[in-house]
Amino acid sequence: MKVVAAYLLAVLGGNTTPSADDVRKILGSVGAEIDGDRIELLLSEVKGKDITELIASGREKLALVPCGGGGGAVSMAASAGGAAPAAASAGAEPKKEEKVEEKEESDDVSLLAYMSSNLFVLVL
Numbered sequence: 001m002k003v004v005a006a007y008l009l010a011v012l013g014g015n016t017t018p019s020a021d022d023v024r025k026i027l028g029s030v031g032a033e034i035d036g037d038r039i040e041l042l043l044s045e046v047k048g049k050d051i052t053e054l055i056a057s058g059r060e061k062l063a064l065v066p067c068g069g070g071g072g073a074v075s076m077a078a079s080a081g082g083a084a085p086a087a088a089s090a091g092a093e094p095k096k097e098e099k100v101e102e103k104e105e106s107d108d109v110s111l112l113a114y115m116s117s118n119l120f121v122l123v124l
Contacts, residue, residue, distance in 0.1 A: 002027060002032050004042060024039065
């Protein structure tokens with residue numbers, strides 16, 4: 001992931017075709033471990049390809065990936081029968097807190113998914 005990030009930073013910096021040395025310099029500037037094999041693999045996979053097209057293709061592929069959702073709390077409340085209204089009113093406060101936490105985590109997950117889609121596309 002860090003190799004892809006370094007490559008993308010080089011592209012954002014105006015270098016349309018970063019070399020292995022360019023990626024190594026970026027990784028070295030932040031003290032990251034440099035894996036020459038991964039750099040070469042990435043460069044061989046993106047050689048001759050437009051990075052914006054790769055990213056667009058990755059987004060399309062990521063959109064097709066099914067994602068799970070919650071729903072466990074709803075099924076548990078429904079199966080509780082008569083206790084469901086009491087459980088729902090007792091659990092109303094924590095749900096709001098969970099939603100706030102989920103939003104923060106959602107931002108992290110969105111960034112990770114975006115970067116992962118780039119990784120999958122670039123490696124493929």
